[in-house]
Amino acid sequence: MTIRTALGIIGHPIGHSISPRFQQAALDSLGINAEYRAYDVEPDDVGAFVDSLRSDAVTGINVTVPHKEAVMPFLDEIDEWATEAGAVNTIVNRDGRLAGYNTDGYGFLRALRESGGLDPAGKSTLILGAGGSARGVVQALLRAEVGGLTVANRTLARAESLVELARSQGVAAEAITLESDRVDDAARSAQLIVNCTSLGMTHGPDETASPLRAAQIPPTALVYDLVYNPALTPLLSEAEQAGATTLGGITMLVYQGAASFEIWLERPAPVGVMMDAAMDAMRG
Ligand SMILES: NC(=O)c1ccc[n+]([C@@H]2O[C@H](COP(=O)([O-])OP(=O)(O)OC[C@H]3O[C@@H](n4cnc5c(N)ncnc54)[C@H](OP(=O)(O)O)[C@@H]3O)[C@@H](O)[C@H]2O)c1
CATH class of the missing domain: 3.40.50.720 (NAD(P)-binding Rossmann-like Domain)
Known part of the structure; x- marks a missing residue:
């Protein structure tokens, strides 16, 4: 898979999320030229935002509260865990087709x-x-x-x-x-x-x-x-x-993020780097 440049997380509000800290640290530690950003998306704008992920410039995103269910109708496929959970926390863009996963469990x-x-x-x-x-x-x-x-x-x-x-x-x-x-x-x-x-x-x-x-x-x-x-x-x-x-809960947060990373980039996530960055983010 071609590695593209844009990754991120959507939620509302999203300022509290520490995912950008440990995901960016993971990308940087592997020398991957990608930016992981937080996007504050209003509920009414979820459909348009998800559609914009089909762009060549996007690899995928995480989804957090309150959009985990709302994104589902806009996806092309949804894996078994996400279907059972009725919620998606990870979306990957594969050549314009969007697949939803749930890595929380x-x-x-x-x-x-x-x-x-x-x-x-x-x-x-x-x-x-x-x-x-x-x-x-x-x-x-x-x-x-x-x-x-x-x-x-x-x-x-x-x-x-x-x-x-x-x-x-x-x-x-x-x-x-x-x-x-x-x-x-x-x-x-x-x-x-x-x-x-x-x-x-x-x-x-x-x-x-x-x-x-x-x-x-x-x-x-x-x-x-x-x-x-x-x-x-x-x-x-x-x-x-x-x-x-x-x-x-911090290890669960990092492990669900590591699983998302592996879905997007199809390579092992540097879990130790992610854990250290998450701990740093918690310390402020
Ligand atoms: N570590 C991680 O990776 C991770 C992942 C997901 C979530 N979390 C954390 O888990 C927590 C719950 O998340 P969620 O997504 O399940 O939220 P949610 O769907 O909004 O559920 C909230 C739960 O808390 C209960 N609750 C809320 N206020 C309460 C109160 N004043 N007294 C008693 N019970 C109350 C609710 O009870 P009712 O049903 O009666 O409303 C419900 O069971 C959050 O703190 C979130 O940050 C952590």
Whole structure:
């Protein structure tokens, strides 16, 4: 494939994204003459923007909130993970044809296995949250043959929809609300706890809130927070107090970006360079 010059990420807003920092570092480290830019695209302009990606000057883009679903009708093909997730986070331009992928589930699993040191096969798992990222996480865990799932969410109906997906694949699953007494039992018996809510996120709905307290977290669990800003989230701080193993969201972010890089450029991504640049970006 001819390497072209333009890569980037679209979202709205997009100023907070650290993807330009670690993707550009990856391109530069390999001497690839390409620029990775952030594009703030209004929802009404998504179709026109996606069409503009068919240009010879474009290799591909990442897609983030709130456009992951909105871009889908404008693409020529969509891979299996993205179809199942109902969301696209990576688009590649192949000679004017646009293909959509979703690398979030892959990034989640790679970070869990390589940085968290845990294979979810057969593991009892508590998922906190049931939004877009939780769907990708549940999908990835089902592929990895997770043992059983409890999904706790503020809005029960959204948790129920994820539980139906799990049960349709023969995995025992239960939906509860975040405030339910059942959260205690589910946390106590969990080997893996994953936060997919935006609680604790800088500029999110509640920056200081943790979905669990230390007393609810078993020291034997791995607590994985998808939130990556701040690095030490309120949940991870509670988990540390409980003596549990912790994993923040930054490695997932880098691994999903590395997978996008490999789709665009058909060569191995320099993951170490990307991780260092992401850490630098987090430090400000
Ligand atoms: N590390 C990574 O690579 C990565 C990738 C994707 C996402 N993330 C992070 O994951 C988080 C969630 O992203 P998303 O795309 O899933 O967002 P989303 O689709 O908007 O879902 C948000 C989730 O948070 C819950 N929530 C929001 N405000 C709440 C509150 N005040 N109290 C209780 N629950 C609340 C929502 O519950 P309801 O259903 O009741 O509204 C829902 O479950 C974000 O912080 C995002 O940055 C990280």
